[in-house]
Amino acid sequence: MGWKRVAAGTFVIAVVILAAFSVLAQEPQPWQLGMQTPASPSKHKIEDLHNLLLVITTVITIFVLGLLIYTMIRFRASANPKPSRVTHHTWLEVAWTVVPVIILLIIAIPSFKMLYFMDRTVDADMTLKVVGHQWYWSYEYPDNGDLKFDSYMIPDADLKPGQKRLLEVDNRLVVPVGATIRLLIIGTDVIHSWLVPALGVQLYAMPGRVNETWVRVERPGVYYGQCNQICGTNHAYMPIAIEAIPKEAFTRWVDEAKKKFAQNPELPLAVAAALR
Ligand SMILES: [Cu+2]
Numbered sequence: 001m002g003w004k005r006v007a008a009g010t011f012v013i014a015v016v017i018l019a020a021f022s023v024l025a026q027e028p029q030p031w032q033l034g035m036q037t038p039a040s041p042s043k044h045k046i047e048d049l050h051n052l053l054l055v056i057t058t059v060i061t062i063f064v065l066g067l068l069i070y071t072m073i074r075f076r077a078s079a080n081p082k083p084s085r086v087t088h089h090t091w092l093e094v095a096w097t098v099v100p101v102i103i104l105l106i107i108a109i110p111s112f113k114m115l116y117f118m119d120r121t122v123d124a125d126m127t128l129k130v131v132g133h134q135w136y137w138s139y140e141y142p143d144n145g146d147l148k149f150d151s152y153m154i155p156d157a158d159l160k161p162g163q164k165r166l167l168e169v170d171n172r173l174v175v176p177v178g179a180t181i182r183l184l185i186i187g188t189d190v191i192h193s194w195l196v197p198a199l200g201v202q203l204y205a206m207p208g209r210v211n212e213t214w215v216r217v218e219r220p221g222v223y224y225g226q227c228n229q230i231c232g233t234n235h236a237y238m239p240i241a242i243e244a245i246p247k248e249a250f251t252r253w254v255d256e257a258k259k260k261f262a263q264n265p266e267l268p269l270a271v272a273a274a275l276r
Pocket of ligand 1: 228232
């Protein structure tokens with residue numbers, strides 16, 4: 001067998017393994033390391049910053065550990081019957097002040113860039129309002145008439161096979177893939193927090209204040225999240241499930257959803273709630 005065939009074979013095997021891993025990476029695996037597979041521009045930046053910080057932290061930890069071991073051996077009592085009385089070393093002190101400042105600057109620059117990148121979107125294709133309640137989320141689509149609905153967790157007893165416990169909801173938040181979505185997040189009672197790891201979104205839902213961020217889902221699929229601000233007894237039972245679908249399918253979904261969630265404006269709120 002020629003080296004070209006060996007190289008080609010190796011290449012094919014590598015591609016197959018990589019493809020298998022990228023499929024596996026969509027679903028959580030036992031002993032999986034790292035974060036959820038990024039599915040939005042913000043999450044890519046978060047992962048890049050995380051990887052940079054991981055390198056910096058590892059180097060610092062190994063350096064400090066090395067210094068400790070060196071000091072313990074080199075300056076041990078048995079080898080130094082007369083201990084050193086040095087208390088000052090100007091250049092050393094300048095160095096251990098300046099070097100950390102430089103390291104902090106290296107961390108601060110990409111960190112601030114990312115914060116401003118995630119802060120607000122300029123050209124949004126659509127706006128989505130996320131409202132936190134004790135203990136469920138409701139979603140509003142102001143660009144699509146008065147479409148709005150509540151999203152409750154499915155209790156353990158009602159779970160169908162394949163549905164994820166504590167993560168699946170009755171009405172998923174449906175969004176179009178590839179669209180830049182402005183997210184307006186508020187709370188109605190206490191502070192909640194809307195966290196979706198794979199999309200790199202985490203924002204407080206504050207009563208009396210609208211927080212803004214944005215998201216662009218890159219791949220079709222279902223993304224799960226949870227409230228991550230302790231908000232009361234059922235804090236653990238207000239998950240987030242987002243379904244990203246192609247734009248044409250989204251348009252069809254909006255038409256159906258408008259009928260499904262149509263509300264009778266004549267009906268007093270308390271009656272409507274009782275009927276639900
Ligand atoms: Cu909560």
